[in-house]
Amino acid sequence: MIGTIWRRLQLLCAQGVVNLVGADKIQARVLDGETLDNLHRVEPYGLSYRPKPGSRAYLFFPAGDRSYGVALVIGDKRYQMDLQEGEVALHDDQGNFVKLGRGGVVTAKSSSKVIADTPLFETTGDAKVGGKLTVLDGANITGTVMNNGKNVGSSHTHAETGVNTLGVN
Numbered sequence: 001m002i003g004t005i006w007r008r009l010q011l012l013c014a015q016g017v018v019n020l021v022g023a024d025k026i027q028a029r030v031l032d033g034e035t036l037d038n039l040h041r042v043e044p045y046g047l048s049y050r051p052k053p054g055s056r057a058y059l060f061f062p063a064g065d066r067s068y069g070v071a072l073v074i075g076d077k078r079y080q081m082d083l084q085e086g087e088v089a090l091h092d093d094q095g096n097f098v099k100l101g102r103g104g105v106v107t108a109k110s111s112s113k114v115i116a117d118t119p120l121f122e123t124t125g126d127a128k129v130g131g132k133l134t135v136l137d138g139a140n141i142t143g144t145v146m147n148n149g150k151n152v153g154s155s156h157t158h159a160e161t162g163v164n165t166l167g168v169n
Contacts, residue, residue: 011064016057018074021050026071028057039069052076052093 016028019035029035039059043049051057055076061069079093084102091097099107108114145153 008064011066012061014059014061014069016059018051018053018055018057021053023050026051026057026074028059028071030059034066036066036069039071041071041074049074054078 014030016030016036018026018028020027024041026039026041027035027037028039036059039057041051051074055074055078057071058073058075059069060072076093079091081089081091081097081099083089083099087099087101089097089099091099094111096110097108101107141153143153144151144155150156
C-alpha cells in the first residue's frame with residue numbers, strides 16, 4: 001500500500017525539455033526519456049509568451065496520471081538576463097526588454113522601434129531625445145523655444161533692434 005502511494009507521488013511532478021510548442025499546448029521529453037504530448041501550458045494572468053523548443057518545463061500531473069499534464073512553469077536559461085536583486089524584466093530571445101531597475105529607472109530596449117498606440121502620450125517631467133526628433137503633424141509649444149542656447153520663440157528679440165520680432169523672419 002505504501003509503495004503504491006509512493007509511486008503515485010513520484011508521478012505527480014516532472015521536469016522536461018520542450019520539443020514542440022503550440023498556442024496553448026507543448027510536447028516535452030521528461031528526464032527519464034519519455035515523450036509526453038498535449039501538455040497544457042498555463043500562463044499567469046496578463047502575461048503571454050510563446051516558449052522556444054529546448055526550454056525547460058516543470059510539469060504537474062493531477063493524481064499522478066501521465067496522460068494529462070500541465071506545464072506550470074516554462075523557463076529558458078539560454079536567454080536569462082543578469083539582474084540585480086529586486087529587479088524585474090520582461091524580455092525575449094532577441095535582446096529586447098523592458099526592465100524595472102534599481103533607483104526607479106525603467107529601461108526599454110528594442111532592436112527596431114517602440115510603438116505607443118495611444119491617443120495621448122504624457123510625461124510629468126522632462127523628456128530628452130538623444131537622436132533626431134521628427135514631428136509629423138505639427139507641434140504646439142507652450143513656453144520658451146531654444147536653439148543652441150538662444151531663444152527662438154515668439155518672445156525673442158534681435159540685438160540690433162532690441163524689440164520683439166513681428167511676423168515671420
